[in-house]
Amino acid sequence: MKEIRVHGRGGMGAVTSAQVLAIAAFKDGKQTQAFPFFGVARRGSPVEAYCRIDKNFIRVRQQVSEPDYVLILDKSLVDAVDVLKGVNKDSIIIINSAETIKLKTKAKVYHVDASKIALDIFGKNLVNTPILGAFVKATGEVSLDSLNKTIIERFSENIAKQNIEAIKRAYDECSE
Amino acid sequence: MIMVNIAGIIKDVGTTTQVKTGAWRTFIPDVTDKCTGCKICESFCPDGCIKVNPKTKKAEIDYDYCKGCLICENECPFKAITSKMENK
Amino acid sequence: MVLTVLEGSRAVAEAVRACRPDVVAAYPITPQTHIVQELANMNADGTLKSKHIEVESEFSAISAATGASAAGSRAYTASCSQGLALMHEVLFATAGMRLPVVMNIVNRSLAAPINIWNDQQDSISQRDAGWIQLYAETNQEAVDLTIQAFKIAEDKKVLLPIMVCLDGFFLSHTIEPVDMPDQKGVDKFLPKYNPTHAYLDPERPMTQGPFAFPRPYAELRKDLSDTIDASKDTIKKVSSDFKKQFGRQMGDGLTESYNLKGKKIAIITIGSLGGTVKEASDRKGDFGLLRLISFRPFPKVEIIKALKGIETVIVLEKNISLGTSNGAIFDEVRSALYAEKDRPKVIGYVAGIGGTEVTVNDVIKVVDKSKKQKDGEIGWLMGEP
Numbered sequence: 001m002k003e004i005r006v007h008g009r010g011g012m013g014a015v016t017s018a019q020v021l022a023i024a025a026f027k028d029g030k031q032t033q034a035f036p037f038f039g040v041a042r043r044g045s046p047v048e049a050y051c052r053i054d055k056n057f058i059r060v061r062q063q064v065s066e067p068d069y070v071l072i073l074d075k076s077l078v079d080a081v082d083v084l085k086g087v088n089k090d091s092i093i094i095i096n097s098a099e100t101i102k103l104k105t106k107a108k109v110y111h112v113d114a115s116k117i118a119l120d121i122f123g124k125n126l127v128n129t130p131i132l133g134a135f136v137k138a139t140g141e142v143s144l145d146s147l148n149k150t151i152i153e154r155f156s157e158n159i160a161k162q163n164i165e166a167i168k169r170a171y172d173e174c175s176e
Numbered sequence: 177m178i179m180v181n182i183a184g185i186i187k188d189v190g191t192t193t194q195v196k197t198g199a200w201r202t203f204i205p206d207v208t209d210k211c212t213g214c215k216i217c218e219s220f221c222p223d224g225c226i227k228v229n230p231k232t233k234k235a236e237i238d239y240d241y242c243k244g245c246l247i248c249e250n251e252c253p254f255k256a257i258t259s260k261m262e263n264k
Numbered sequence: 265m266v267l268t269v270l271e272g273s274r275a276v277a278e279a280v281r282a283c284r285p286d287v288v289a290a291y292p293i294t295p296q297t298h299i300v301q302e303l304a305n306m307n308a309d310g311t312l313k314s315k316h317i318e319v320e321s322e323f324s325a326i327s328a329a330t331g332a333s334a335a336g337s338r339a340y341t342a343s344c345s346q347g348l349a350l351m352h353e354v355l356f357a358t359a360g361m362r363l364p365v366v367m368n369i370v371n372r373s374l375a376a377p378i379n380i381w382n383d384q385q386d387s388i389s390q391r392d393a394g395w396i397q398l399y400a401e402t403n404q405e406a407v408d409l410t411i412q413a414f415k416i417a418e419d420k421k422v423l424l425p426i427m428v429c430l431d432g433f434f435l436s437h438t439i440e441p442v443d444m445p446d447q448k449g450v451d452k453f454l455p456k457y458n459p460t461h462a463y464l465d466p467e468r469p470m471t472q473g474p475f476a477f478p479r480p481y482a483e484l485r486k487d488l489s490d491t492i493d494a495s496k497d498t499i500k501k502v503s504s505d506f507k508k509q510f511g512r513q514m515g516d517g518l519t520e521s522y523n524l525k526g527k528k529i530a531i532i533t534i535g536s537l538g539g540t541v542k543e544a545s546d547r548k549g550d551f552g553l554l555r556l557i558s559f560r561p562f563p564k565v566e567i568i569k570a571l572k573g574i575e576t577v578i579v580l581e582k583n584i585s586l587g588t589s590n591g592a593i594f595d596e597v598r599s600a601l602y603a604e605k606d607r608p609k610v611i612g613y614v615a616g617i618g619g620t621e622v623t624v625n626d627v628i629k630v631v632d633k634s635k636k637q638k639d640g641e642i643g644w645l646m647g648e649p
Contacts, residue, residue: 061438
């Protein structure tokens with residue numbers, strides 16, 4: 001089973017990130033689960049969302065405490081919350097940042113300037129779907145094809161087109 | 177926080193001010209010279225962190241608490257408030 | 265049937281729509297809100313052709329649903345927590361008037377202190393109202409039980425209201441794959457409600473919920489008690505009929521055993537904790553699970569039968585019957601086993617209160633600890649401080 005933790009801020013769409021990943025993985029023929037941190041989310045406050053991917057139906061419903069993958073939608077969260085909680089040397093971290101971020105971990109850290117991509121394409125700092133392109137590149141856990149199909153189902157035609165473009169750019173621009 | 181007293185009664189009140197929500201910002205608003213001190217932003221700010229300075233007659237933002245929601249920028253009839261992505 | 269990834273609330277709302285209720289009357293409350301919201305959307309879109317009654321409180325919601333059912337229509341509502349507590353008075357009337365209302369409960373704690381998270385204090389506290397109570401482990405089961413509930417409730421041998429309970433957030437706010445029964449299949453499984461005991465017809469007037477003197481009152485209460493006990497047969501039959509139609513069944517409709525064969529230790533629980541216990545049992549195989557799907561009627565005989573040969577029973581439950589130091593299910597399980605020769609020791613845990621997490625490791629630890637514990641010991645699982 002692969003476990004994913006998404007760190008974001010209220011309003012950034014961390015839950016959507018987790019849900020889109022879950023649906024995309026399902027389209028790849030896997031069993032999935034996604035849920036938000038059960039809290040009282042206020043706009044701007046640190047939030048978490050979780051996703052699990054497995055061969056078999058997922059029965060555990062506890063929050064992800066030892067993630068295989070960590071997605072960080074806003075780099076300021078690194079100082080605000082313990083984004084490395086439960087991370088081990090085999091984990092992969094993907095962070096929205098223009099430059100390399102030094103984290104106290106042996107895990108691989110990828111970065112992508114998802115905010116710039118989002119501002120270029122949407123004119124707004126909507127990074128929750130673009131960063132999934134970087135996730136695909138860094139982990140290979142879901143296919144780009146299924147991710148794009150999920151986007152097409154979830155959003156109206158124009159918005160889906162922009163999202164797919166943003167995902168492609170994040171995929172290409174993501175680096176260690 | 178663990179509440180162990182009777183019924184979890186909170187006697188240390190007003191502690192919300194200890195949470196410096198300025199750290200939540202992605203975008204930072206800025207009051208420019210165009211400000212007329214009309215107080216519209218002051219009344220719209222959901223966090224009460226804009227006040228018009230009575231001496232300068234200009235709006236001032238308390239960045240310790242401003243969450244960067246940009247309602248002020250949206251409401252300002254004089255386009256006196258601008259915003260940019262904050263580099264933290 | 266179509267396998268899709270859906271949020272629990274959305275899946276339940278889809279199931280309700282497939283059951284074609286005549287009247288939906290509900291008041292939103294966290295974490296049940298998404299169900300009511302979805303049903304209102306469907307109603308506005310015209311894909312759900314029920315009469316949608318906007319009410320100003322849960323008391324009105326259950327009153328409207330009860331009234332609608334008394335008039336002979338298929339009525340649905342949903343609630344939880346304070347909302348369900350506010351319904352308390354009417355719940356007894358719905359059951360006493362033998363009206364087959366179906367209500368989803370998205371389980372949440374009760375104040376004070378105010379807490380929006382999951383435990384099962386709300387529905388467990390309504391256990392004596394005369395409603396059948398079924399608890400889902402997964403979103404799939406929440407969907408399946410909701411559809412079955414209408415059929416059980418409307419069965420001529422039952423005619424009782426049913427609560428179908430799903431754990432707040434743990435199920436309601438989680439997206440996971442659900443096999444949604446197709447409309448044609450549901451229509452075949454659940455024909456239109458045809459009331460023969462209680463309806464509104466000016467040609468055939470009747471008084472429902474009348475005044476009753478002590479002796480007839482007592483007789484009617486006994487009849488109610490006998491009826492809910494006997495509903496076990498219908499619950500089992502509907503569960504196996506559902507399997508014939510849709511190819512799935514959890515246990516026998518009343519309980520589900522998992523890895524119990526040849527084991528000395530059994531965990532009893534209800535709701536989504538069942539999945540956690542199954543996972544724990546697979547990781548460390550010295551114990552099995554007996555999950556109660558039906559809490560009312562209480563499957564006493566089935567529990568005794570399933571626990572034959574078991575030496576230790578651990579009851580994990582998300583409620584506390586204040587003043588008894590333990591959860592309500594603990595007492596009922598222990599009492600059911602009282603007359604048995606070589607009855608097992610029973611250990612109780614009040615767990616997952618107010619949204620605290622019960623993890624797979626917690627379950628394994630509880631089992632290890634039980635090996636040195638005495639009958640009747642009670643513990644609390646409260647997660648991380």
